Amino acid sequence: MARINGVSGDRTSERLISSMKQLLWERGYSATSPAAVQRLAKAGQGSMYHHFHSKARLALAAEQRMGEELKREVAERFTAASTTYEKIEAYLAPDEHVIRGCRLGRLIQDEEVAFNDELREPIAETYAWIQAQIVRVLTEGVTCGELSPDIDVDSLAVSILAIRQGAHVLARLRGSQEPFRQAGRGIAQLLALASPRNDSTQAAPASLAD
Amino acid sequence: MARINGVSGDRTSERLISSMKQLLWERGYSATSPAAVQRLAKAGQGSMYHHFHSKARLALAAEQRMGEELKREVAERFTAASTTYEKIEAYLAPDEHVIRGCRLGRLIQDEEVAFNDELREPIAETYAWIQAQIVRVLTEGVTCGELSPDIDVDSLAVSILAIRQGAHVLARLRGSQEPFRQAGRGIAQLLALASPRNDSTQAAPASLAD
DNA sequence: GTCTATATGATGATAGAC
DNA sequence: GTCTATCATCATATAGAC
Structure with a gap:
């Protein structure tokens, strides 16, 4: 398969989508110009506007790809781990890309994305899917006896x-993966207390236990 | 005090800073044009460039203000609450602004901010300060016997x-404060388990307890 | 499908009068 | 301190030839 600038795909439309994906992650939507995408994809202006009606349509295609990729990555982390604890640890583990920020989450800060239903939808859908997967993992954890049945899995998932x-x-x-490792440790130590083995017979403080 | 467009301050430089603050929160740095700031501040082009050497210098002044304000708000939440649990709940409680996103956190997504030491510094400093305050609150919680001494307060703070x-x-x-309430409940229920009263005599699972 | 030419407005200033 | 004039560059296309 041809490879230009690290962007794979023989077809021009594929190279345009890959380039837009990369630039959306690096710069966001507003700051990504059609000219920059064309340069990266080695495609001309006319070429881009032949395959996509507008910058927004190309960005939409790129967002949908990013959503699919993110969901696949999350699914892989969950299936590769065995226990509930390990699945949550795996979900929160950093990879080499985290320093760049979240490819989808960063886009919602952009006013042009946030106030455009079409551009917001793939982001909202992807997060809803991920949240549902976390709920599923936690629910299975309760079923398997790894988590206390008292746990409210819906709020914990959020x-x-x-x-x-x-x-x-x-x-x-910070330009570092360290916040990921710390935040992961921070929640993991509390999650360990949510094991049925650690259950107290006493009620939790009224102000927090709801 | 004079009030123009909800922006207070008699002096032009104050109105410029207030306007830049507002637009940085709404649009971020790259998407905020000097012309937009001038319009909101009712100041002319020459006026802005007389008081500030460049857009970046004005943004820096606005960032410093935002950092001070954010720190003051966090400090107020902590001092208004009494127990450790209530302080953390207060920190995580939403207000009417959360739907807009975080005024400082959103800026770090901007490449022009992230790769400019001057513009990144006030953000990093503010987050470091807030993190230190959370560590202090949690440490006091351990000292007062509200949190188990086994808790790693540094990672929990992150x-x-x-x-x-x-x-x-x-x-x-989502255009809603609900994620704040859910995320707050999710961590609060685990925090309740970290009370010494809920301590188990058994060791936590090795994979998570570190 | 791809190319170049052109259009219209915004951006981020600088210069110098008042 | 504030104003207007000016400037080179970029953004986001559209039109029509090849």
Whole structure:
């Protein structure tokens, strides 16, 4: 398969999508110009506007690809781990890309994306899917007796989703994967206390246990 | 005090800083044009470049203000609450602004900010300060017997910092404060288990307890 | 499918009058 | 301190030849 600038694909439209994906991750939507995408894809102006009606349509195609890729990566992390604890640890583990920030989460900060239903939708759909997967993993953990049945898995799933999202921001700010490792350790030590073995017979403090 | 467009301050330089603050929060750095700041501040082009050498210098002044404000708000949340649990709950509680995203965290996604030491510094300094405050609160919680001495407060602090950061992204994505409330509940229920009263005599699972 | 030419407006300033 | 004029460059296309 042909490879230009690290962007693979023989067809021009594929190279345009790959290039847009890369630039959306690096710069976001507003800051990515059609000219920059064309340069990276080695495609002309006319070529881009032949395959895609507008910058927005090309970005939409790129977002859909990024969503699919992100879901596949998350699914792989969950299936590769065996216990509930390990699955959550795997979900929160950093990779070499986290310093760049989250490829999808960063886009929602962009006003042009946030206020455009078409451009916001693939992001919302992907996060909803990931959140549902975390809920599924935690629910299985309760079923298998790895987590206490008292745990509210829905709110815990949002916490875990938020931690990974927030860790991306901190990692980019510090230029280091360390915030990921710390945030992962921080939640993991609490999760260990949520094992049925650690259950207290006493009620939790009223102000927090709901 | 004079008030123009909700931007207070009699002096032109103050109105410019307030306007830049507002636009940085709404649009980020790259997407905020000097012309937009001038319009909002009711100041002319020459006026802006008289008070500030460049867009970057004005943005730097605005960032420093935002950092001070954010630190003051966090400090108020911590001092207004009494127990450790309540302080953490207060830190994670949403306000009417969270749907817009985090005023400082959003800026680090901007390449012009991330790769400019001057523009990145006030953000890094503010986050470091907030993280240190969370560590202090948690450490006091251990000292007062509200948290188990086994808790690693440093990593837990990063988790809590990341949760608030990530919840901002989810809140903006959904257009709702709900992710904040869910993420807060999710971590609060685990924190309740970290009370010494809930300590198990058994060791936690080796894979997570470190 | 790809190319070049052209269009319209915004960007981020600088210069110098008042 | 504030104003207007000017400038080179970029953004996001459209039109029509090849």
